[in-house]
Structures are given as structure tokens and as C-alpha cells.
Amino acid sequence: MQPPIAGDWPVEIRAARQFAIHGDLYYELHVVKTDDPSGEQTALRVPQHALNGPVGPGDRLVLSFLMGQVTAARRVHG
Secondary structure, three states: OOOOOEEEEEEEEEEEEEEEEOOEEEEEEEEEEOOOOOOOEEEEEEEHHHOOOOOOOOOEEEEEEEOOEEEEEEEOOO
16 A cells, blocks of 8 residues: 555554664554555654654554655554
């Protein structure tokens, strides 16, 4: 599934790993949209500054996109 050009996605993280590009920290997240019954996983690269702390499998987030890139993430509790 392709990420949107703009908008929000509710997701659950299935896998996560940190990596650096030119000294900037990113997370590679394998996610499933929580409102997609197909359960298709998508891999996304998310800059650390878009997240509020570390993330891992089982975490639920709402990811905000602009120009197909994640610009913000907020945790969903419950």
C-alpha cells in the first residue's frame, strides 16, 4: 500500500528498527493500517523528530503525511 501524498493514517507497528542517514536518526517501521481489513503491511521511514520517544511493535500511532513523507506521529492509547 502506498502512503498518501497528504493526510493521516492510523497504524499499528508490527516491526521497528533504528538507523542513521548522514548522522540523522530514523526508524524503519513496518505498519498495518488499523482501518484496513486486508492487513497489508507497509514499510515506512520516519525521522526521529516526528516521533515523541521510542516506538516498537504493538504501538498504535496516527501518522501525518505531507508529500508522501511522515511529518508527525502521535500515539493512540487504548
